[in-house]
Amino acid sequence: MVTIARADDLAVVGADGGAWAAPLGTAQPVDPRSAPASPWMAIGAISDDGLSMGFDEDSESFTPWGLSSPFRTVVTSSTRTFQFTMWETKRPVVRSLMFRQDIANLDPTDGVVSFAESGTVTPDRRSWIFDIYDGENFERIYVPEGEITDRGDITAAQGEMQGYEVTVTAYPDSAGNISYRSYLAPELFEVNS
16 A cells, blocks of 8 residues: 655645735845844734735647647746735725825824825835744745735725735746745755655
8 A cells, every 4th residue: 555645744824924015126034034124014914814826827738730639838928916905904004005105195194194096096016025824834925026906895894894905916026036935944854755
């Protein structure tokens, strides 16, 4: 009988995590285990749906004459997205992201924050960090250039937490990379296992 190799310490449950945003071009911390410091701004509480990472790819298949199966496939489009719902809707950085506002516009005057939403959308690219925690397991995703490209409806209802559901699309940086990933490698982990 075949023995199936299983190691529960190599499985990850996204039990906790966080997100940070910073001005476009902000470098990630040198040590991925370090908390992001200013100018990184914490997003705060994220809904219990957590973080969804999307892979949207299109491809073109080429089937030679005389065959019914393709012998070559080329990926023609590849997009990475990160979707989550921000629950701390009164946090200045959260409002800044949701409404495409410079955070300086959200300083209160006499205890009141007021701003106008423009009818003309302008690009609002920023740098992003997403952390995923599962006990001692840890993964960090750094997106040097990302932009909120989809915003969900905002519902204000009794018995429901108001949240801002957003989708961040990752764009290539000057090196052509859309994200940089770091994770803690379990002891005794071998690449060929």
